[in-house]
Amino acid sequence: MNSKDYFDRVAQDWDEMRENFFSDEVRVTALSTVQKGKIAADIGAGTGFISEGLIQAGLQVIAVDQSEAILKEMKRKFADIETIDYRVGQAQNLPIPDETVDYAFANMYLHHVESPPEAIAEMVRILKPSGKLVITDLDEHEFDFLRKEHHDRWMGFKRADIAEWFQGAGLTEIRIDSIGTCCEAQSSCGSEFASIGIFIASGKK
Ligand SMILES: C[S@@+](CC[C@H](N)C(=O)[O-])C[C@H]1O[C@@H](n2cnc3c(N)ncnc32)[C@H](O)[C@@H]1O
Secondary structure, eight states, rough: HHHHEEEEEHHGGGHHHHHHHTTTTTHHHHTTOOOOOEEEEEOTTTTTHEEEEHTTTEEEEEESSSSSHHHHHHHHTTOOOSSSSEOOOTBBBBOOOOTTTEEEEESOOOOGSOOOHHHHHHHHHHEEEEEEEEEEEBBOOOOHHHHHOOOSSSOOBBBBHHHHHHHHHHEEEEEEEEEEEEEEEOOOSOOEEEEEEEEEEEEEE
């Protein structure tokens, strides 16, 4: 099964799964500096965890995901909201023109993509000059069951690598901090319990 098939399959269960993995504190911290009236892209949007906060903060949202099924679930949840534009697309070729968004957010997306540095560069491409990229994801870990059971491609990241990829993509004012909460998961057989630090990385174009 590939990553798209996995997320198509779990689309209807994703909200419940996500609530068990990490708390709303991730979103609160990620969105703490957003400005009302701006345009934000939510990349790897899933069922709209980040988009929901952006809408509540008064931004317009472009939600991109590889999985039609998960975007369908998101559309169902936010059926009465007209300021979300849903687009099916892939990490290496986002369906958003150059320099059109004020923010790009990606929560728990980077550890699923084939090439994290290329995915970062592609998110930087769509940012307007002075736009901001905000990535929230997992610190490096050793819980292999997450690859087998949840289709994670990367076992989290070293913060030094994230900083290097942000610099390589041309970002400045790079900051990487701990969110202050962990991602938690139990292996299906119950023998392993993962508790993994979550970082927030931001940079300006
Ligand atoms: C772990 S989920 C996170 C969803 C959402 N951001 C959240 O916080 O609940 C990762 C999402 O990224 C999407 N995704 C993974 N790889 C992708 C790729 N190469 N291109 C586009 N979307 C991708 C998946 O379909 C999935 O919806």
